[in-house]
Amino acid sequence: MRFKLAISVILLVSSGAASELKLDRQPGKLVIQSRARSEAGWTALLTYVMEKGKRPYLHPVHDASGKQVLTDDRPADHPWQHGIFTGFHRVNGFNYWKEDQGQQRFMRLLDLKEEPAKIAWTSLIELIAPNGDVVLEEENTIVVHAPESADSYRIDFTLVLRAKEKEVQFGKFFVGGLSVRMPWDKENPRQTHLNSNGLRGRAGEQKRAAWCMVEQPFGNDVFGFAIFDHPSNSNHPPAWRVDEQGLINPNVSGLSDWSIPPGEERRFEYRILVYRGPARKAQLVEEFDRFGKR
Numbered sequence: 001m002r003f004k005l006a007i008s009v010i011l012l013v014s015s016g017a018a019s020e021l022k023l024d025r026q027p028g029k030l031v032i033q034s035r036a037r038s039e040a041g042w043t044a045l046l047t048y049v050m051e052k053g054k055r056p057y058l059h060p061v062h063d064a065s066g067k068q069v070l071t072d073d074r075p076a077d078h079p080w081q082h083g084i085f086t087g088f089h090r091v092n093g094f095n096y097w098k099e100d101q102g103q104q105r106f107m108r109l110l111d112l113k114e115e116p117a118k119i120a121w122t123s124l125i126e127l128i129a130p131n132g133d134v135v136l137e138e139e140n141t142i143v144v145h146a147p148e149s150a151d152s153y154r155i156d157f158t159l160v161l162r163a164k165e166k167e168v169q170f171g172k173f174f175v176g177g178l179s180v181r182m183p184w185d186k187e188n189p190r191q192t193h194l195n196s197n198g199l200r201g202r203a204g205e206q207k208r209a210a211w212c213m214v215e216q217p218f219g220n221d222v223f224g225f226a227i228f229d230h231p232s233n234s235n236h237p238p239a240w241r242v243d244e245q246g247l248i249n250p251n252v253s254g255l256s257d258w259s260i261p262p263g264e265e266r267r268f269e270y271r272i273l274v275y276r277g278p279a280r281k282a283q284l285v286e287e288f289d290r291f292g293k294r
Contacts, residue, residue, distance in 0.1 A: 018147070018149070019064070019147040019150075020037060021033065021114075021119050021146045022034075022119075023112075023114045030047065030112075030119075030121065032046050033045060034064070034146060034153070036147075036150060045062055045066060045144070046060065047059060049082070050106045050109070052106060053106065054104075055082065055085060055125075056104075056106040056123060057082035057085035058142075059083025060073070061274065064150055064151045064153050065150060065151065068223060070182060070274060071182060072183040075181070075245065078245065080097065083180075083181060084272070086140075086159060087099075087175075087176065089176050090169075090170060090171030091169070091170060092129065092135060094129060094130060097176065102127055104125055104138070107124045109124075110122040110124055110139070118146065120144070122140065122142075123140045124137065124138070124139055125138035135166070136162065136163060138162075139159070140157065140159050140160075141158040143155065143156040143157075152275075157178075157270070159268075163262055163263060163264055163265075164262070167262055168259060168260045170252070171257055172254070172256050173251075174241060174254065175241045176253040177249060177253070178250060178270055179248070180247065181245070182214060182216060182224075182225065183246065189244065190216050193242050194284075195207065195212040196209045196237070198281075202242060204240055204242045205240070206239045206251075208237045208238065209229075210228065210231075210236070210288055211228040211284060212226065212240045212250070215277050215278060215279060221276060222276070223277065224274070224278075226279065227248055228270060228271040228287065228288045229269075229270060230269035230270065230291065230292060233267075235268070238254055238255070250268075250270060271291045
């Protein structure tokens with residue numbers, strides 16, 4: 001039996017005009033730009049960093065206007081965190097999360113398609129053990145949809161985890177899988193969290209929930225991310241990593257040890273709502289219900 005891990009990411013905020021996209025391919029990067037159909041100028045929406053031999057990630061991720069960066073990359077407190085990224089701990093006993101034992105290495109693009117309404121690509125990543133063996137393949141398919149308004153856009157993200165010739169074991173740990181990291185001001189931390197069960201802040205740490213959000217002020221506005229865990233996921237609802245620095249993670253290894261047999265794949269589906277807020281719980285419930293019917 002074969003499984004795939006699929007992640008969907010959505011940026012959604014208030015109102016505005018329909019937009020279109022174009023791709024600016026640079027060395028080691030895909031820069032997705034957008035513009036409202038009524039305007040002439042293009043603005044950066046998000047960047048996919050794909051340096052050969054390193055962990056790929058999305059950063060910077062802007063709001064739909066392109067004015068505000070909503071993610072952080074290599075923060076001083078956790079330099080292994082990168083905007084929107086994937087990472088795993090205790091893979092066959094080794095740490096791939098911190099990039100200090102096992103390594104996630106971008107290998108190549110497998111596909112790239114550009115249309116005014118969406119831009120899609122597929123990339124291959126290998127997880128390399130300390131002895132140099134490739135123990136696992138990641139295959140990421142990311143589809144960026146043109147903003148539906150001046151404030152909103154969607155990203156679909158499919159992550160396939162594929163074991164090679166041997167079983168891959170994942171040990172239970174407090175973090176692992178898809179993560180979103182926002183900026184953090186140590187002297188003035190203002191981010192807030194809320195999960196589907198109504199738990200706020202650190203009360204949601206390692207608690208099972210269908211979704212969780214993190215948001216914070218940027219000037220006179222509030223922006224945030226909410227991640228929704230699809231009901232078809234094998235560990236639904238997952239236990240969440242919710243930390244003080246503004247990271248949220250539907251932890252694939254939070255409930256128990258798990259494994260992928262030789263030659264098989266594992267699949268999870270997520271949606272991320274990146275919004276101009278503050279968010280209302282009713283909106284998040286509605287978005288989860290819509291996502292769950294996919």
